[in-house]
Amino acid sequence: MSIHAFISPVFLQELKLRHFRCFETLRCELEEGMTVFVGDNAQGKTSILESACILLRLQSPRTTSLQEVIRFEERSFAVEGELDDTRLQIGYSQSRRKLVVDGETQSRSGDYLARSGVLVWMANDDLDLVRRGGERRRKFLDFMGSQLYPAYRPALRSYEQALRRRNHIFKRDPKIDWNQVDAYTELLVEHGQVLLALRAEMVEALEPLAAEAQTRVSGENDNLGLQYLPSSRDAELGEAYAASREEELRKRVTVVGPHRDDLVLMVHGRPADAFASEGQQRTVALAMKLGQAALLRQRRGDDPILMVDDIFGELDKERRNALMQALPAGSQKLVTTTHLDWLQDFEPDAIFRVADGGIATESP
């Protein structure tokens, strides 16, 4: 029997927003296949996708602070949705966050996320994954890791908390009391080791899947390779901290650890940021996201929801078709675009026009 018999797509059926970004309120029924949001720039298309992302994963790909998505002059926002048979609800204000699953308030975000679904976010600025610094790639790993491993998010959060305090001591004290700093070093080691192990495992599993996606989209064998590069290199994390004291004293900041790790993307064995053509780089960015979808499917047994922000309209016909073919067929797709010309080749299940803080159904 094929394992695919057990794979069911995650299906977000209904989405309701309140005081979210430019929307006073909004309600829409999403389709199991492809739902398209069309509209001019700055009408809120991406915000709709973002709200779905926050509802499912409690984080936004556009901002680190949920405070920012609260509508102008309001004090809180709420997003609600029907995911498969589960009703999810998040309410957020500066002082309070409320998570509800099927009418029951969840005090721990881990419990909420365990009942939620998985997703892959694809956007034009994915190219930054290839071209820009390590931060984008760490974010990519963290977003994926949080969806793959229940232990990832708590470890990341504890690591970041300890890191902030440790750096604060470096900034605050002219003379460093290492005993005090090391109280946090031990926390960095404890939680950092979890992150290192999970990231290494994740990258190893992702590599063949991303390489396969690369070949499928580009039509030729680019030999996409991924290499996880911890800033601690081969050293034990504890030793790496011990070895960097002098540098830390000089720079007054924690210079080594998972927050400085990188993921090297290679085409034919050479770093893609420097040696790949622009076309190749764009394909690598797509392949990373498609590989992520494949890994989530493999590990979680669910086809992740794909949120595709403003990509299709920007591609030429050939690459558009190649990308569409490469997207997992079973996945629910939420797509934004500024124009509908390209859509005739595909068959969206629903089209919504987004304008003036509202949406209207448009016949496909």
Next chain:
Amino acid sequence: MDAAADDSFEKQNAVHKVEYPPEIKTLIGNLKRLPGIGPRSAERIAVWLLKAGSEAVGDLAEALTQAQARVAPCQICGFFATEEICAICGDESRRGESLCIVEEATDILPLERTGAYRGLYHTLGGRISPLDNIGPEDLNLEGLWKRLHEGGFEEVILAVGSDVEGEATAHYLAHSLESYGVKITRLAQGLPAGGGLEAADDLTLFRALEGRTRVGEG
């Protein structure tokens, strides 16, 4: 709602605005400073006190005065005491070789209620928290070093919280205590009593696994 209409409504009312007499406002102001009391609660309490009669209010005032005048931190451990030293430090029947370190004096009572501990305590009066600008120098550590220096302790139990601040405080203390040659232990973390595995979050379960205890020979 119509903003203009709302506005004029406010104005009309402003003319006749009546407030509490200053005595009550002062009372409410003082009550609001108490932890956990918001403006609404402060108002409710103030009105209740006014109605409660002079005896009840006198009792309350007396209780406040007495508590303030007679209770002070124990000179040795920092727990609440009416003498120079508290009931725990003065209890000869306690095991003097064991010292349990807590963040706040209020942490001692829950530990006492377990009945499982018969040793002594030391109150830090806080925990290390760089972001709140609280460092080791703000904690009652001098007293701790002095007690340990005088000797007699075989085990120090770190009974601090398990959040980042608590963990960092524990690491700091564990390191600073190394030179005293005492056994250093921490409270175990694990499954909540009376709960199934499904009730525990991942980190709790992970720590419960790490701190598992032997139940049989084999």
